[in-house]
Amino acid sequence: MSDRSGKFAGDDPFEIARAWLAEAEETEINDPNAMALATVDQSGLPNVRMVLLKSIGADSFVFYTNYESAKGAEIAASGKAALVLHWKSLRRQIRVRGTVTREDGPEADAYFASRSLKSRLGAWASKQSQPLGSRADLMAEVARVTAAKGPNPPRPAYWGGFRIAPVEIEFWADGAFRLHDRFVWRRETHENAWEITRLSP
Numbered sequence: 001m002s003d004r005s006g007k008f009a010g011d012d013p014f015e016i017a018r019a020w021l022a023e024a025e026e027t028e029i030n031d032p033n034a035m036a037l038a039t040v041d042q043s044g045l046p047n048v049r050m051v052l053l054k055s056i057g058a059d060s061f062v063f064y065t066n067y068e069s070a071k072g073a074e075i076a077a078s079g080k081a082a083l084v085l086h087w088k089s090l091r092r093q094i095r096v097r098g099t100v101t102r103e104d105g106p107e108a109d110a111y112f113a114s115r116s117l118k119s120r121l122g123a124w125a126s127k128q129s130q131p132l133g134s135r136a137d138l139m140a141e142v143a144r145v146t147a148a149k150g151p152n153p154p155r156p157a158y159w160g161g162f163r164i165a166p167v168e169i170e171f172w173a174d175g176a177f178r179l180h181d182r183f184v185w186r187r188e189t190h191e192n193a194w195e196i197t198r199l200s201p
């Protein structure tokens with residue numbers, strides 16, 4: 001018997017995540033879709049940085065980045081990642097762990113095309129995570145690609161989405177005196193049904 005209700009109601013964790021994000025969009029001062037993305041490098045050393053969650057699909061969480069960045073190399077090597085969304089205004093968090101595939105088809109093209117021209121040119125100009133001599137070098141590269149790419153630059157092959165397909169999703173909501181509510185959805189593989197468990201705070 002589960003005593004889940006209210007903000008935890010429903011059996012589809014992606015629907016709950018979408019509902020919580022929609023609430024956060026009303027209450028956060030900026031970037032309600034900001035999430036910390038964790039990966040591990042080849043030696044097993046964890047790495048973490050913020051990225052923006054751009055969609056919650058039927059079975060996945062999608063963000064966009066440079067495939068040749070540190071995170072891109074770490075995901076390519078491990079095929080795995082974790083993320084956490086935290087909303088101070090709601091006092092809630094969502095944690096996700098899973099396997100990662102590239103989203104580099106029409107959805108990525110459409111997302112890239114939706115970005116401002118300057119952001120698209122920035123993606124062309126920046127060798128993300130590589131050493132950079134100076135800000136002036138970066139701006140010179142922006143000027144070069146602006147002249148070279150014209151008003152409608154295509155999506156670079158090295159820039160696109162990553163789709164995290166969870167095997168674990170935990171919803172956490174603040175409770176009085178640290179007696180928080182936690183529910184985790186777990187499945188051994190993506191083919192298995194979810195098992196839902198309440199966890200101690």
Ligand SMILES: Cc1cc2nc3c(=O)[nH]c(=O)nc-3n(C[C@H](O)[C@H](O)[C@H](O)COP(=O)(O)O)c2cc1C
Binds near residue numbers: 051128129
């Ligand atoms: C709020 C916030 C959102 C960010 N969103 C993204 C993003 O969606 N994609 C991205 O590539 N970098 C994003 N960044 C920059 C990353 O945190 C990071 O500096 C960059 O991706 C390089 O990370 P890496 O060297 O680990 O690959 C964001 C930074 C902040 C603070």
Ligand code: PXP
Binds near residue numbers: 064065115119
């Ligand atoms: C380098 C970089 N790429 C991509 C993004 C994703 O956001 P957007 O597509 O909205 O620019 C960000 C957000 O800060 C970013 O810093």
